[in-house]
Amino acid sequence: MLLSLEGLEKRFGGVTAVSDLSMHVRRGSIHGLIGPNGAGKTTIINLLTGLYTADGGAITFDGTSLVGLAPPDIAALGIARTYQNVRLFKGMTALEQVVTGCWLRRGVSLWASFIGLAEARRAKKATEAHAMALLERVGMAGRAHELAETLSYGEQRRIELARALGSDPKLLLLDEPTAGMNASEASAIGHLIRELRGQGLTVLLVEHNMGLVTEFCDTCTVINFGRLLAEGDPHTCLSAPDVQEAYFGRRHDADRIQSLR
Known part of the structure; x- marks a missing residue:
């Protein structure tokens, strides 16, 4: 594995943003990180890049612990990112x-x-x-x-x-790179990400576009309230009852929404 998170914890005052989270990103893959709004996805990206310091657990990148390292040191190890909003x-x-x-x-x-x-x-x-x-x-x-x-x-x-x-970089962290794009623009970005993977890059993709995740991600991690819900094949993860409930509410509500499509 290029990147491993084990028992990761992050708290802001009395709020736990990430709780006992373990996640693994295989070298040379496109790995999706998904979950409802407020699930803790950007917090994880900020932990990986040193903008936040973990309150517990381990982050290992290419055999090196990232916990406590400053952002420039983490960048020098081979991690780069984009942001939710164009900067x-x-x-x-x-x-x-x-x-x-x-x-x-x-x-x-x-x-x-x-x-x-x-x-x-x-x-x-x-x-x-x-x-x-x-x-x-x-x-x-x-x-x-x-x-x-x-x-x-x-x-x-x-x-x-x-x-x-x-x-x-060895690992590229993309925080909602297709936000605000139409379907054609988003698909073009997906194909570009796949080309980058083909050139040896590993990508961790935070994305709300589930079509993009299922089409272009090799594996994915689903979180909610900072906790792991599912990890593995995107189609399998998205069909899991806990994931359906996190996105749609009660299970029968999810079934009703799916039936209307």
Whole structure:
């Protein structure tokens, strides 16, 4: 397993957001993390990236414990993420946005960059070439020199994805990457994620679009109120009674809703 969570706990005051949660993500897979609103999905992503510190349990990534590590250290180990809401910098082109995600690759000091040493100039050129290759990878090379805020929502999502790839991660955490997209746009992102998996990347996908999860995820984990409901094949998980109840309410309500489709 590339990523393992064992007995993970996170509390905010008197509220338990994640409770005794165990989850496993296989290397080279697309793993869905799903659950109703408020289930604790983004909290888990924040725990994995060091924005929150776990109150108990273990997080192991590629043989290394992540508990207590700072976000830059976790990023350096090979974890990158996107956010629920697009977070791009105003006044920057698509290429410049992606360059900011390549900072782990620079390998030169801030001082060398400031005074313009030859090694810094070479690193800058190499970083820009890498960023352009990433834009090509997500189908946005043709918009590289346009201001990111002038692009469509779906295009901005692709730029954000390219920026996350800038550090050459082993694990990519995608927090609702198709939120606000129509079916065609969401499917295109799904195919892009599958292509990235085919290139050796492991993806943990937080998503409300169940069609996307069942079509593109190899495995999934379902949580509710921070607790594990099911883990395994997406179709099997989504048909489990506890999962149906979490999404639709009482079991007979779920059956009635399904009958109306």
